[in-house]
Amino acid sequence: xxxxxxxxxxxxxxxxxMDKEQAQQMWRVLVSAVAEIYNKNASVLxxxxxxxNAYNLVLHKHGDLLYTGIQETVRTRLRSVMExxxxxxxxxxxxxxxxQWKEHQVTMVMVRDILMYMDRxxxxxxxxxxxxxxxxxxxxxxxxxxxxxxERLRKLLLANIRSERLGQLIDHNSMxxxxxxxxxxxxxxxxxxEEDFELFFLEDTCRFYRCESRLFLSEHxxxxxLRKIESRITEEMxxxxxxxxxxxxxxxxxxxxxxxxxxxxxxxxxxxxxGFSTLLKESxxxxxxxxxxxxxxxxxxxxxxxxxxxxxxxxxxxxxxLIIDQIKEPIGFVRSLLALRTKYKKVVxxxxxxxxxxxxxxxxxxxxxxxxxxxxASSLVAYIDELMRTGFKGSTESEVEHELDxxxxxxxxxxxxxxxxxxxxQYLAKRLLNRRSTSSEAERQMLAKLKSECGYQYTTKLExxxxxxxxxxxxxxxxxxxxxxLPPTSEVxxxxxxSESDTKESCDMEVxxxxxxxxxxxxxxxxxxxxxxxxxxxxxxxxxxEQHSGRxxxxxxxxxxxxxxxxxxxxxxxxxxxxxxxxCILSQFNKLNCRAELSLQEIIDVTKIPHIxxxxxxxxxxxxxHRILQKKSKGKGLSNDDSFQVxxxxxxxxxxxxxxxxxxxxxxxHPHQTDHIPAAVQEDRRHLCEATVVRIMKAxxxxxxxxxxxEVTRQLNQRFYPQPQSIKKCIESLLEREYLERSxxxxxxxxxxx
Numbered sequence: 001x002x003x004x005x006x007x008x009x010x011x012x013x014x015x016x017x018m019d020k021e022q023a024q025q026m027w028r029v030l031v032s033a034v035a036e037i038y039n040k041n042a043s044v045l046x047x048x049x050x051x052x053n054a055y056n057l058v059l060h061k062h063g064d065l066l067y068t069g070i071q072e073t074v075r076t077r078l079r080s081v082m083e084x085x086x087x088x089x090x091x092x093x094x095x096x097x098x099x100q101w102k103e104h105q106v107t108m109v110m111v112r113d114i115l116m117y118m119d120r121x122x123x124x125x126x127x128x129x130x131x132x133x134x135x136x137x138x139x140x141x142x143x144x145x146x147x148x149x150x151e152r153l154r155k156l157l158l159a160n161i162r163s164e165r166l167g168q169l170i171d172h173n174s175m176x177x178x179x180x181x182x183x184x185x186x187x188x189x190x191x192x193x194e195e196d197f198e199l200f201f202l203e204d205t206c207r208f209y210r211c212e213s214r215l216f217l218s219e220h221x222x223x224x225x226l227r228k229i230e231s232r233i234t235e236e237m238x239x240x241x242x243x244x245x246x247x248x249x250x251x252x253x254x255x256x257x258x259x260x261x262x263x264x265x266x267x268x269x270x271x272x273x274x275g276f277s278t279l280l281k282e283s284x285x286x287x288x289x290x291x292x293x294x295x296x297x298x299x300x301x302x303x304x305x306x307x308x309x310x311x312x313x314x315x316x317x318x319x320x321x322l323i324i325d326q327i328k329e330p331i332g333f334v335r336s337l338l339a340l341r342t343k344y345k346k347v348v349x350x351x352x353x354x355x356x357x358x359x360x361x362x363x364x365x366x367x368x369x370x371x372x373x374x375x376x377a378s379s380l381v382a383y384i385d386e387l388m389r390t391g392f393k394g395s396t397e398s399e400v401e402h403e404l405d406x407x408x409x410x411x412x413x414x415x416x417x418x419x420x421x422x423x424x425x426q427y428l429a430k431r432l433l434n435r436r437s438t439s440s441e442a443e444r445q446m447l448a449k450l451k452s453e454c455g456y457q458y459t460t461k462l463e464x465x466x467x468x469x470x471x472x473x474x475x476x477x478x479x480x481x482x483x484x485x486l487p488p489t490s491e492v493x494x495x496x497x498x499s500e501s502d503t504k505e506s507c508d509m510e511v512x513x514x515x516x517x518x519x520x521x522x523x524x525x526x527x528x529x530x531x532x533x534x535x536x537x538x539x540x541x542x543x544x545x546e547q548h549s550g551r552x553x554x555x556x557x558x559x560x561x562x563x564x565x566x567x568x569x570x571x572x573x574x575x576x577x578x579x580x581x582x583x584c585i586l587s588q589f590n591k592l593n594c595r596a597e598l599s600l601q602e603i604i605d606v607t608k609i610p611h612i613x614x615x616x617x618x619x620x621x622x623x624x625x626h627r628i629l630q631k632k633s634k635g636k637g638l639s640n641d642d643s644f645q646v647x648x649x650x651x652x653x654x655x656x657x658x659x660x661x662x663x664x665x666x667x668x669x670h671p672h673q674t675d676h677i678p679a680a681v682q683e684d685r686r687h688l689c690e691a692t693v694v695r696i697m698k699a700x701x702x703x704x705x706x707x708x709x710x711e712v713t714r715q716l717n718q719r720f721y722p723q724p725q726s727i728k729k730c731i732e733s734l735l736e737r738e739y740l741e742r743s744x745x746x747x748x749x750x751x752x753x754x
Contacts, residue, residue, distance in 0.1 A: 018060035063122035078142040098177040108135035176243035209259040229260040265303040290351035319369035334383035381423040464518035577658040597643040697752035
């Protein structure tokens with residue numbers, strides 16, 4: 001080794017056992033030190049020496065003496081403290097307990113440090129409480145649970161909380177100290193905080209808010225009550241970090257939410273003093289109250305279903321009332337419907353925070369009332385027609401897109417989309433044939449949105465109608481070029497006064513060629529058109545058939561229009577825009593002398609126009625605003641004996657006059673029976689249902705009844721929702737016609753017959 005240090009081994013020293021006298025002497029030193037600690041003179045003590053004394057006592061098997069002595073010393077000291085606490089008046093009891101508790105904690109920490117070796121060795125072996133826990137137990141049993149302290153302390157704590165709820169200020173520090181003391185005193189497994197305070201606190205909270213909520217709600221409106229309970233819940237939740245234990249929070253929250261929200265949920269929703277229904281009616285001004293109500297009900301999830309159901313009922317009722325009040329005015333109805341939807345959408349998005357279930361309930365409400373009456377579908381189509389004819393004038397592309405998106409939202413609610421298609425086809429045909437659509441691009445955008453919603457098959461015919469119009473324009477351009485190559489003809493004016501023309505009659509014709517499968521079906525009734533118009537029609541037909549061999553043209557004289565040049569006098573010369581039937585009627589007066597008359601029967605015989613249509617067109621020519629013809633008889637009705645002549649005194653400030661057709665009572669947008677599905681639609685549904693059944697069975701070869709019903713419903717629900725009974729009738733019909741047969745082993749199994 002580098003160092004010259006020697007290792008010395010000393011002989012083993014025999015252990016000297018400490019006798020009782022020495023132990024008692026050491027204990028007297030320790031108890032004297034504890035007394036000094038209680039007297040707040042710990043600075044004069046040597047904690048190292050005291051620790052060594054306690055260590056030696058435990059080491060020499062005098063742990064019982066030390067533990068029992070400390071226990072008795074602490075209890076004796078606390079008995080004197082108890083007297084001071086008991087003598088304290090109620091207004092000082094809480095502060096006195098807190099002061100003594102803090103002093104006791106400081107004392108026990110010092111004593112614990114001195115007796116640390118005993119805690120590590122003697123206490124675990126003897127299965128006793130540690131010194132600090134011993135002090136807690138002694139304080140609890142001697143002071144806190146004393147019969148003259150326990151009840152007074154609890155009442156003071158509850159009284160302070162009640163005072164704070166009534167708006168008074170209390171000492172939070174004393175409350176926090178006392179309740180933390182109760183929590184810490186339950187360290188041995190017993191729950192002093194729960195048994196001596198929390199249980200009574202929760203019961204008192206329940207009683208307080210039960211009484212307050214009933215009284216406040218009986219005297220104030222729903223919004224006032226909502227603001228009140230919102231502030232109350234906030235106050236109670238702040239009370240936890242201020243002085244309550246964290247474990248109290250969920251229990252307190254549950255009681256407050258139940259007494260303030262759940263117990264009065266039905267009253268808040270149905271209250272006549274501005275309840276939920278009234279708030280919805282005034283949602284534009286009450287959105288904050290609605291948002292507050294949802295936020296509060298969200299804290300009591302069991303009440304949310306009631307709120308969503310109330311939203312559903314209110315929206316459905318509002319929709320039904322809207323149908324009753326405005327369905328006879330389709331345009332106004334849809335505008336009000338869009339406003340209604342916007343209103344409830346804001347409620348769901350703002351007040352209900354875009355909750356998915358609330359959106360679903362709102363959709364169910366609109367589904368319910370919109371599908372209860374098919375006039376809703378026809379009204380939506382009429383609204384779209386109004387937009388296409390006049391609503392989009394001067395609108396930008398983004399504005400058009402926005403309006404069409406709103407329309408599609410309503411369209412999505414409709415279940416029977418085939419009924420919408422029938423009405424839309426009729427209105428689209430009128431716009432296209434009469435050139436009333438302001439934007440072909442808007443028409444295409446609408447069809448694109450319908451295709452996106454229902455598939456390409458839904459819009460095939462509608463797109464075909466637009467295609468027909470485009471092809472017709474190209475055809476007319478070719479026809480015009482063809483006509484330019486022919487020798488010119490002289491133009492003739494129709495003479496309404498009855499003088500005959502010496503020139504060869506001719507007319508310009510514009511033809512729209514329609515594909516019969518795309519357009520709404522129309523009754524084909526021929527009438528006797530004037531010879532010059534018939535000649536022009538013949539020329540076009542010859543030209544068209546040369547261009548498209550194998551096709552057939554059928555003239556729809558009831559759907560066309562004509563422009564006539566009429567001379568009523570030397571100064572009264574006008575251009576009349578009339579229907580084809582009106583042209584046929586007026587042209588008959590060209591062949592007569594001035595002031596000559598034609599009877600109704602004579603007009604029928606010459607023109608071959610159907611009787612009902614003839615009356616309608618004649619009345620339109622005799623209206624006070626456009627009295628082009630004069631009817632000899634008085635009254636609104638027409639009889640076969642009535643006669644007509646040209647009104648030579650006809651005057652108008654307009655050079656160009658459009659003669660509108662009067663509406664027929666039999667043909668109105670919303671007749672009394674339009675809430676029934678049209679027979680044509682029912683027939684189309686039957687054919688479509690049968691075709692779907694055959695297509696499914698052809699793919700599967702066999703299927704059970706319920707499976708077939710479900711699959712047919714799934715495939716058809718994009719156009720309409722078929723009733724199971726209707727599907728069953730279609731299946732029975734296919735069975736009779738031997739498209740299907742029943743299985744011999746299972747009568748509910750169908751087999752496809754190739």
